Amino acid sequence: MSPTPPADNHSELQQIDPEALIADAITVAIERAFGIENADPIVGPARNPKFGDFQSNAAMPLGKRLGKNPREVAAAIVEHADLGGIAEPLTAESIAGPGFINITLNADALSGLLENLDTPELGLPTPASPETVVVDLCGVNLAKQMHVGHLRSNVIGDTIARSFERLGHTVVRQNHVGDWGLPIAMVTGKVKAEADAGRIALDDLDLATLNRLYKDAQLECAADRRGLAAVRKFDLGPKAEAELEEQVASAEEALAAAKQTLVKLQSHDPEIEAVWRSIERTTMEVCLAVCARLHTRVTDGDSAGESSYATELAGVVADLVDRGVAEESDGALVVRVEGIKEPCLIRKGDGGFLYATTDLAAIRRRVQTLGGDRLVYCVDARQGLHFRQVFGAAHKAGYTTRPDGSTATLEHAAFGTVLGEDGKPLKTRSGENIKLDALLDEAVERAEAAIRERAGENAGEAGDVRTAAEAIGIAAIKYADLQTERSKDYVFSFDRMVSFEGNTGPYLLYARARINSMFEKAASRGIDLSASESAPLRLEAEEEKTLALLLLRTPRVVRGVADSLEPHRLCAHLYDLAVAFSKFYDRCPVVGADDEATRLSRLRLAGLTRRVLTDGLETLGLPLVDRM
């Protein structure tokens, strides 16, 4: 269910978007011709330039519905259509094939629309009643280093958030930090033991050490119980059995200790809590630094860890029991959701809560306290069932009902796994997750090498090169991640993304850098740039027209990204835009144009392209670089 555009800016949008204007005209024509209201005009860009700029495919389905020859239907539409002068008048010649209606924009209208786009808001005015969108992203865990899995949640989640922000909605980012529960208790106990033994200092922890201790603690608590059962069953000898027995026993012991630590943590034992806080401080400091480096807007204020819901869980469960939403099942408490076979577990047989319980508390807070109209979860696709259960349970519990009685929309913006070039989940040779900062380092290193290779002696100051390399490397990684359909797995390849050729982040940055350079050149020739800002647009060359049409399409695309939660649409559009600009750049001299009017018109077109491109790149969250 996508929000409809507020009526107050619809007319404004129409002044810019030819597709909307034409669509409305066709809808009206259908009504006039057949008395059918609000028919889908099926208008879109022409599939092939030789058919014009836009096409309507409405006649065919309409013909079927009315039992008429689609070409006759098309003729009737054409006859009743009033395109208000924005396109060439429709005639019998406009009808092609089974009933396609081909539409060519009027040249003057095109520049008029483009002038309307050329405002500070670039076709996306602030809505009269902004929505509040809560975006769940990042999702780090205490004592664990960020890896490729976090890359997507941050990058995609942040772009989704930015697209809503760009549309003028209120966005609340939520970093649902994994900072609670038994695994955290395990590592907390482990860290305390290490500190007590003098092997580490609590006020001087580093994340790599924490990560190691986390794994150690996990191992110590992990017992091969099934292995032991198998050894016994198949009688594999007393030695093997004894070894496993010992292992299981020590694991049981470690687990019991961790459970005790958890109890202390929950009851705010000062000593344990101090250890926990230093783990948290160390982890979050690194996490936020990585987010800053990634240019994802995730800050300390966005942190809403699992621990922050700890005191609410008992209340949530009691509430669900009281109101008959939850029921007992094999000693556990579950919420059954219609259409899903597996019930949603909210309390274990031993009384402990589960992550579904925390997520229910989070939904309640996000809707009731944060005022969310729309909750978006940018989380791994493998959590799909979990979110279907939790969303269903939240709706059933009434937690998604807002004060005004409306229901908040809950969506799982699921993303696929990052794969290596062998098609398997990306890991190091030793089978570990690849650290995110190492990944970023390599991209930046490769970018720096590329700059030096291309520029040679003219690469500039070392500091400037590093600044540019940082932006280019990060842009390359982010763009590669955003470029493909979110929900699918994607293959990560340094060689491909950092070749910096073709459809890559750096290509977009490069297009922008060339526009900068063009303006510098123009300024150095003494051309009056301020005059170009309001110069009449003369879109005569094919390249100029193509570029103009793409520019006009941008607001529609940004809306589409927010509606669908699919950033790759903006990537594709900005790439098309950059390609169109590159062709324009290649074939239409600007600074050296034949006459003054053309020069100023082209400067204005280039300037507008730069602003739209910059705006789009910022919406994607790519770092910019002014010179390449």
Place this chain on the structure above:
RNA sequence: GUCCCGGUAGCUCAGCUGGAUAGAGCAGCGGACUUCUAAUCCGCCGGUCGGGGGUUCGAAUCCCUCCCGGGACGCCA
């Protein structure tokens, strides 16, 4: 076993509510830098859209079925 997601050019991917000869990038081959940055542009090569049925004037797109790959499936998070 049940459910979810995928299968489009050698590789990586687009393909919007069904529409006109299925599009990019990379790789390969061939062109374009005394003229605004060649991280660019132009051309060529390359596809039984996993297989088979069906609906339709029209299917990569919708329905059925099968094959292949990945994932998830009550007391971990």
